[in-house]
Amino acid sequence: MAGSVAAGPVLREGYDARSPPWRAGLGADALCGACRQVLETVLSALAPVTVQELTRALVRGPARLSEVEKVRQRACALEARGWLLA
Numbered sequence: 001m002a003g004s005v006a007a008g009p010v011l012r013e014g015y016d017a018r019s020p021p022w023r024a025g026l027g028a029d030a031l032c033g034a035c036r037q038v039l040e041t042v043l044s045a046l047a048p049v050t051v052q053e054l055t056r057a058l059v060r061g062p063a064r065l066s067e068v069e070k071v072r073q074r075a076c077a078l079e080a081r082g083w084l085l086a
């Protein structure tokens with residue numbers, strides 16, 4: 001069929017965008033760039049941070065709801081996989 005779009009992932013073979021579950025000995029280098037930034041920013045904070053503060057620290061537009069939501073989703077995924085403690 002002419003003009004049809006090929007089905008399937010566009011990402012490279014073997015790539016998984018999800019963060020791997022945390023386990024002993026696994027470092028931040030196992031995370032993708034955006035998730036690594038979120039983890040490093042949270043770990044460097046002296047106190048618990050809100051998502052708006054985290055978004056501001058990552059030099060994203062904290063006034064834009066879409067940017068805040070992206071950061072929130074990454075932080076929640078890291079927490080669900082054991083990288084961050086609630």
